[in-house]
Amino acid sequence: MDKNRQKLLKQLSALDFMAVDLNLYLDTHPYDRDALLRYNSIVMQANALRSYYERMYGPLYSFRSTSDYPWRWINNPWPWEYEFNFKLAGEE
Amino acid sequence: MPYNVITTDTNMSQIQPMPNEYYAPTGYCIPQETVLTNVKLANAYVPFQNLCTTFPPVESLSRGTAFPELYSPYRSPDKPMKTPRYE
Amino acid sequence: MWIYEKKLEYPVKIKNPNPKMAKYIITQYGGPDGELAASLRYLSQRFSMVTPQARATLNDIGTEELAHLEIVGSMVRQLMDDVSIEEIKESDLGAYYADHDKAVYPISAAGNPFTAAYIQSKGDPVTDLYEDMAAEQKARSTYEWLINLADDPDVIEPLKFLRAREVVHFQRFGEALRIVQDKLAEKKFYVKKPE
Numbered sequence: 001m002d003k004n005r006q007k008l009l010k011q012l013s014a015l016d017f018m019a020v021d022l023n024l025y026l027d028t029h030p031y032d033r034d035a036l037l038r039y040n041s042i043v044m045q046a047n048a049l050r051s052y053y054e055r056m057y058g059p060l061y062s063f064r065s066t067s068d069y070p071w072r073w074i075n076n077p078w079p080w081e082y083e084f085n086f087k088l089a090g091e092e
Numbered sequence: 093m094p095y096n097v098i099t100t101d102t103n104m105s106q107i108q109p110m111p112n113e114y115y116a117p118t119g120y121c122i123p124q125e126t127v128l129t130n131v132k133l134a135n136a137y138v139p140f141q142n143l144c145t146t147f148p149p150v151e152s153l154s155r156g157t158a159f160p161e162l163y164s165p166y167r168s169p170d171k172p173m174k175t176p177r178y179e
Numbered sequence: 180m181w182i183y184e185k186k187l188e189y190p191v192k193i194k195n196p197n198p199k200m201a202k203y204i205i206t207q208y209g210g211p212d213g214e215l216a217a218s219l220r221y222l223s224q225r226f227s228m229v230t231p232q233a234r235a236t237l238n239d240i241g242t243e244e245l246a247h248l249e250i251v252g253s254m255v256r257q258l259m260d261d262v263s264i265e266e267i268k269e270s271d272l273g274a275y276y277a278d279h280d281k282a283v284y285p286i287s288a289a290g291n292p293f294t295a296a297y298i299q300s301k302g303d304p305v306t307d308l309y310e311d312m313a314a315e316q317k318a319r320s321t322y323e324w325l326i327n328l329a330d331d332p333d334v335i336e337p338l339k340f341l342r343a344r345e346v347v348h349f350q351r352f353g354e355a356l357r358i359v360q361d362k363l364a365e366k367k368f369y370v371k372k373p374e
Contacts, residue, residue, distance in 0.1 A: 009186060010150065010190075011149070011150070012186075013153060013186060013187075013188070013189070013190065014149035014150040014152065014153045015149050016188075017149070017152055017153040017158070017188065017189075018146070018149050018152050018153075018158050020188070020243060021152065021157055021158040021159065021347065022146075022158065023239060024236065024239055024240065024243075024347065024348075024351050025141070025143065025159070025351075027232055027235040027236045027239055027351065027355075028140075028232050028236060028351055028354035028355055028358065029140075029141075029143070029354075030231075030232065032143055034143055035143045038143075038146065042149075059185070060184055060185050060186060061182055061183070061184055061185070062182055062183040062184075062185075063182070064182055073185075078185070079185055079186050079187045079249070079253065080187075080191070080249065080252060080253035080256055080257075081253075081257075082192055082193065082194075082257055082260070084186075084187075085187065085190035085191055085192040086190050086192070087190070087192055088150075088153065088154055088189075088190055088336065089154055089332075089336060130364075132364075135360055136309070136312075136353075136356065137353075137357060138312075138349075138350060138352075138353025138354060138356065138357065140354055140357065141350060141354070153189065153340075154336075154340075155343060156189075156339065156340040156341075156342070156343025156344055156346075156347070157343050157344075157346070157347050159347070162346060162347050162350060163343070164346060165339065165343070166322075166323050166326060166339065166342055168323070168326050168327050169327070170327050171327075171330065
């Protein structure tokens with residue numbers, strides 16, 4: 001499997017997860033300036049990485065990402081498949 | 093180079109994640125509310141969290157939270173838990 | 180509306196199929212304290228929730244639970260991958276196989292199909308938030324029992340992740356409850372205008 005894709009996906013998943021957790025924190029702490037700065041910074045890093053990933057490996061979003069010809073959205077693997085995912089802990 | 097409408101001109105060198113020091117604590121910080129005022133009977137109160145520090149991204153994902161003060165792993169009585177390794 | 184992102188919130192990469200474990204873990208797909216129930220509960224309750232903070236919390240945690248539903252479904256599917264009929268018979272998955280082959284269907288570990296009776300949407304913001312906090316605790320306990328039943332790190336790691344999220348969600352619902360309780364206490368001091 002494509003090692004570079006998995007490495008990118010791991011970085012992107014990690015940044016997106018930080019964004020999820022900070023988003024929930026901000027929902028109950030809307031006036032926390034420091035948390036908001038961190039959130040914005042994480043989202044900007046994630047967006048840059050996402051554009052790069054999509055250019056290399058195809059669309060990530062349904063009806064929000066553009067695609068090369070032919071329509072790449074339908075390409076395997078899908079996220080529930082073994083081949084799609086990266087190994088987070090343990091052997092690298 | 094395949095055509096693509098994504099306009100952000102990025103390459104890998106520009107999108108390195110923040111160094112781990114970025115997530116280190118800055119100064120003295122108590123990660124939660126310590127005094128509850130105006131409490132009433134028959135109400136439940138969870139203290140508010142205060143943001144101090146966060147784990148770096150990959151470590152946050154591995155632990156299931158970005159916040160050290162909310163990380164409280166389960167110790168199974170039946171098996172010794174190994175601490176996961178991070179990059 | 181929702182936009183699908185073609186990746187999991189947490190990776191599922193299970194090398195060794197284990198139909199017995201699939202039969203247990205499916206309870207977090209369609210069981211009483213599972214992710215489908217959680218998601219439907221929060222996404223339904225948000226319509227009648229008060230305060231911007233509590234509404235956003237229900238909306239966003241309800242959304243994250245959909246991502247957890249996908250993680251659990253992926254685990255069940257990978258655990259049943261390439262399992263022979265003999266292994267299915269040995270692992271008590273035969274009854275499930277008779278109805279669903281190796282498809283993913285929302286039922287509990289004991290085989291009860293998913294029902295909306297698992298959730299409540301009461302219209303009282305305080306009542307709903309207490310239910311949500313209890314739901315997070317029930318799901319946390321379920322993940323702990325599942326961790327006790329598992330011995331493959333490929334299975335345990337995603338279970339630990341999902342368990343950790345329940346703890347964070349409990350904290351957020353607790354904070355939302357504080358905001359809602361304060362808001363409602365304020366109202367009680369309003370003087371009612373004489374008719």
